[in-house]
Amino acid sequence: AAEEQKEEQQLTHELLASLPKERGWRTTKLYLFQNFWCQPKEIEAIMSFQKHFKAQDGDIIVATIPKSGTTWLKALAFAISTRKRFNVKENHPLLTSNPHDLVPFFEYNLYTDNNIPDLSHLPSPRLFGTHVPLGSLPDSIRESNCRIVYVCRNPFDTFVSIWHYLVKIRPENFEPFSLEEAFDMYCRGVVGYGPYWDHMLGYYKQSLETPHKVLFLRYEDMKKDITFDLKKLAQFLGSPFSLEEERGGVVEEIANLCSFQNLKDLEVNKEGKAISDFENKHLFRKGEVGDWDMVKGHMVFGLSYALSHHKAAL
């Protein structure tokens, strides 16, 4: 095993040397791997995930580009799909665990550091999260009858959210860079798992082609009417709310349990660390639509730039 590990490290080393690279947001470099940008540690984990993960028909995969509502969608998908096991009203796991602990990321929690996890013991349905673009998911995800739920958020708000997040989690000795530089990188697609447009369009097109396989949700719609999207999500996941549940207020209870304010105020989300070494509290900032107002001026130019580069794809 040690020999194999050494060989893999060598391969990663050679691979990195062959990839286009740019300055990173919180690490020295980002690499263009399989047409999306990510860090060496992520590449290693993603390659292991691609090689070893075997999807099962009942699996639920929460897919997003960072900062588009991953934490929220993980909480909702978990609460819906386990509601026969965990009563929403009492001792619910979401009250004592962060959503990222309950719905682990392939590339941050499961396949990191050359770990090949045994996932066979997990209760069904198994829930996982990923930021990996659709085209780079392992074949077994595409070939099995597992389901993918995706949330898309206005790219302006996603940018503002990632900017704030990375300022908080970036190592102290990391050379700071300006909002303008960051926005320029974002528009050129140079951001973790970007370009944004490719990521979103990959899942969007698949949701049109195979609507039973990929559910495409919008953060802004969820903020407007979470009850509607919760019902859609439950239906898609194969466990629609019964009339009895609807009358009994279960939909609202799940919405409240997973609401921004409720999750933000929980002790576990003020203190814990669920992803790498990053504090959970940074996952809950404002949770609003339209926070990009603060940088609107810079963005009008950036958007036209980005659109001109992606017209073909649109």
Ligand code: A3P
């Ligand atoms: P802001 O930085 O704009 O506040 P992700 O979960 O993909 O990392 O995205 C984080 C963003 O989602 C942050 O946006 C965060 O505040 C918001 N968020 C986290 N939990 C939420 C919830 N339960 N409802 C709505 N938004 C939420």
